[in-house]
Amino acid sequence: MTTPSGSALIDVANISKSFGSVRALNDVSMSVSGGEVHCLLGDNGAGKSTLIKVLSGVHLPDHGEMRIDGQPVRFSSPRNALQAGIATAYQDLAMIPLMSISRNFFLGNEPTTGWGPFRQFDIARADEITRIELNRMGIAIRDPSQPVGTLSGGERQSVAIARAVYFGARILILDEPTAALGVKEAGVVLRYIARAREDGLGVIFITHNVHHAWAIGDKFTMLSHGRSEGTFRKEETSREAVISLMAGGAALEELEHELGHNAPPSSQS
Amino acid sequence: MSASNAAAPEHRELKQDDRLQQQHMLRRVLLRPEVGALAGAAALWMYFAIAAGDRGFLSLAGTASYLEVAAQLGILAIAVSLLMISGEFDLSIGSMIGAAGMVIAILSVEYDLNIWLAMFAALLVSIAVGVVNGLLVRWTRLPSFIITLATLFIIRGLTIAITRIVTGRTTVSDLDEAAGYASAQRLFDSEITLLGAGFPVSILWWVGLTTLATWVLIRTPYGNWIFGCGGNEQAAHNVGVPVNRVKISLFIVTAVAAWLVAVIQVIALRGANVIQGEQREFYAIIAVVIGGTLLTGGYGSAIGAAIGALIYGMVQQGMIYVGIDSDWFQVFLGSMVLFAVLLNQIVRVRAMKVGS
Numbered sequence: 001m002t003t004p005s006g007s008a009l010i011d012v013a014n015i016s017k018s019f020g021s022v023r024a025l026n027d028v029s030m031s032v033s034g035g036e037v038h039c040l041l042g043d044n045g046a047g048k049s050t051l052i053k054v055l056s057g058v059h060l061p062d063h064g065e066m067r068i069d070g071q072p073v074r075f076s077s078p079r080n081a082l083q084a085g086i087a088t089a090y091q092d093l094a095m096i097p098l099m100s101i102s103r104n105f106f107l108g109n110e111p112t113t114g115w116g117p118f119r120q121f122d123i124a125r126a127d128e129i130t131r132i133e134l135n136r137m138g139i140a141i142r143d144p145s146q147p148v149g150t151l152s153g154g155e156r157q158s159v160a161i162a163r164a165v166y167f168g169a170r171i172l173i174l175d176e177p178t179a180a181l182g183v184k185e186a187g188v189v190l191r192y193i194a195r196a197r198e199d200g201l202g203v204i205f206i207t208h209n210v211h212h213a214w215a216i217g218d219k220f221t222m223l224s225h226g227r228s229e230g231t232f233r234k235e236e237t238s239r240e241a242v243i244s245l246m247a248g249g250a251a252l253e254e255l256e257h258e259l260g261h262n263a264p265p266s267s268q269s
Numbered sequence: 270m271s272a273s274n275a276a277a278p279e280h281r282e283l284k285q286d287d288r289l290q291q292q293h294m295l296r297r298v299l300l301r302p303e304v305g306a307l308a309g310a311a312a313l314w315m316y317f318a319i320a321a322g323d324r325g326f327l328s329l330a331g332t333a334s335y336l337e338v339a340a341q342l343g344i345l346a347i348a349v350s351l352l353m354i355s356g357e358f359d360l361s362i363g364s365m366i367g368a369a370g371m372v373i374a375i376l377s378v379e380y381d382l383n384i385w386l387a388m389f390a391a392l393l394v395s396i397a398v399g400v401v402n403g404l405l406v407r408w409t410r411l412p413s414f415i416i417t418l419a420t421l422f423i424i425r426g427l428t429i430a431i432t433r434i435v436t437g438r439t440t441v442s443d444l445d446e447a448a449g450y451a452s453a454q455r456l457f458d459s460e461i462t463l464l465g466a467g468f469p470v471s472i473l474w475w476v477g478l479t480t481l482a483t484w485v486l487i488r489t490p491y492g493n494w495i496f497g498c499g500g501n502e503q504a505a506h507n508v509g510v511p512v513n514r515v516k517i518s519l520f521i522v523t524a525v526a527a528w529l530v531a532v533i534q535v536i537a538l539r540g541a542n543v544i545q546g547e548q549r550e551f552y553a554i555i556a557v558v559i560g561g562t563l564l565t566g567g568y569g570s571a572i573g574a575a576i577g578a579l580i581y582g583m584v585q586q587g588m589i590y591v592g593i594d595s596d597w598f599q600v601f602l603g604s605m606v607l608f609a610v611l612l613n614q615i616v617r618v619r620a621m622k623v624g625s
Contacts, residue, residue: 107505
């Protein structure tokens with residue numbers, strides 16, 4: 001697969017964000033190009049969630065600059081970010097289980113027919129588009145009017161991705177989409193992420209699972225205590241280095257060393 | 270030979286598709302929130318038809334009597350169902366009925382205002398109450414149950430206190446002497462004669478508003494937003510649904526529904542009483558819950574609420590026809606709620622399983 005490494009779709013520079021006295025993000029920079037999966041790694045509380053909330057318009061940064069296609073932007077709401085082409089699929093907040101697939105798909109962007117006060121939600125068209133779009137991503141849905149709650153976790157994430165792609169997202173932020181999934185299901189989601197990359201989208205992929213990150217990632221940015229520990233291209237690094245980064249790097253080595261004292265000597269490597 | 274071989278699998282496939290289709294239809298029907306209520310209403314109607322059919326329950330006059338009770342509660346319940354689907358409560362509507370009724374009565378009787386102007390003033394008051402409820406809930410992010418419990422008492426208290434200051438009494442009568450009463454009566458308190466029996470016009474309001482609310486809920490983007498807000502407020506917000514606007518507008522809708530009930534009542538009674546509408550908020554919630562709407566929001570229907578109100582009306586009037594002491598009414602109503610909640614729970618869990 002060839003991915004054109006053009007100029008960055010989104011570029012964030014020196015972003016800081018504090019909540020009260022807590023510095024959640026401290027001088028973080030990263031950039032994502034089209035056709036690239038950028039993995040955001042880090043421990044709980046490292047600032048991953050805050051960073052994606054800044055990117056998706058939930059929080060305004062205190063300092064720093066965001067550029068899309070080189071143009072400075074400032075999002076005051078998630079709607080702003082959406083209009084700029086940034087779509088976010090949250091791990092647990094992506095879908096509303098008791099609503100139908102097509103209603104979920106078009107929530108906030110309903111197609112309408114008619115005019116004036118008689119303008120109404122065009123459900124037939126919504127169902128049709130939903131079926132076509134999901135089929136295009138390889139998800140066979142029998143009935144788009146069935147509740148999202150009847151879908152598996154992986155299918156739900158895939159619907160969220162399909163929705164973002166359909167609504168013209170150029171940057172897709174996926175917050176631990178594979179966290180609660182089994183091996184097979186996670187594979188399905190990773191395949192859709194690859195499909196989105198082939199479509200030229202820039203994907204920001206947050207995960208705790210090194211196998212998922214390594215399988216799909218082109219770049220890896222490590223956050224720790226609100227700071228960036230650097231960005232690595234896949235070819236510049238190794239699976240082991242990423243594992244070490246994700247496991248907490250130096251902190252883990254220290255732990256290994258400490259535990260090594262009580263373990264049999266043969267376990268020392 | 271080969272032809273029959275080719276035809277066989279095709280035939281089987283078709284059959285299987287048929288079965289799938291049927292399963293979808295069944296699930297779709299079972300997933301409708303109002304299914305349980307509809308079955309309950311049919312069962313109750315049959316019970317009363319057998320128990321009191323010869324005592325007038327089946328007569329047109331008997332039908333009109335329970336439909337009228339159902340209509341007045343139904344108008345409220347429809348509005349409450351929309352608000353509850355969006356994930357909020359409004360307990361203040363009972364007091365709002367009393368307040369709106371008193372505003373109309375005092376302005377038109379004590380200050381000789383045309384009744385239409387008095388009604389308009391009361392409408393503005395109800396919109397203001399809806400806005401205040403909505404803003405308080407959205408600003409504080411406290412549960413609307415608590416906020417509107419507070420406004421329930423504040424509005425009732427204000428109604429009693431101000432009425433006593435202005436009139437020295439707690440009731441205002443002789444509304445029929447106010448200017449414009451005759452035309453208002455035609456719109457809100459006339460009877461439509463059908464097959465020799467008089468049906469109150471409030472039934473038309475009820476049916477019309479049920480239709481409108483159902484259309485809004487399932488056929489407009491705004492309706493989709495209502496479901497979204499109640500299903501998962503954060504998710505709805507994240508995809509660009511204006512959650513504040515949706516919820517505040519629905520608090521206005523419930524307050525205006527209370528105003529409409531007040532208008533119908535004061536014109537029918539030719540006067541107002543400060544305690545009018547007491548406990549209506551609970552009966553409205555009961556009707557909505559019996560109608561299959563989830564207390565936690567995100568799921569429900571306006572038709573269900575209308576059927577819930579129908580059940581309320583049928584039971585209240587049916588018990589009179591059967592000759593059961595009305596002391597038992599509340600026992601029955603409470604049991605209905607429990608039964609409805611359990612039934613809806615089971616149906617929903619089963620329906621969600623069909624697909625996976």
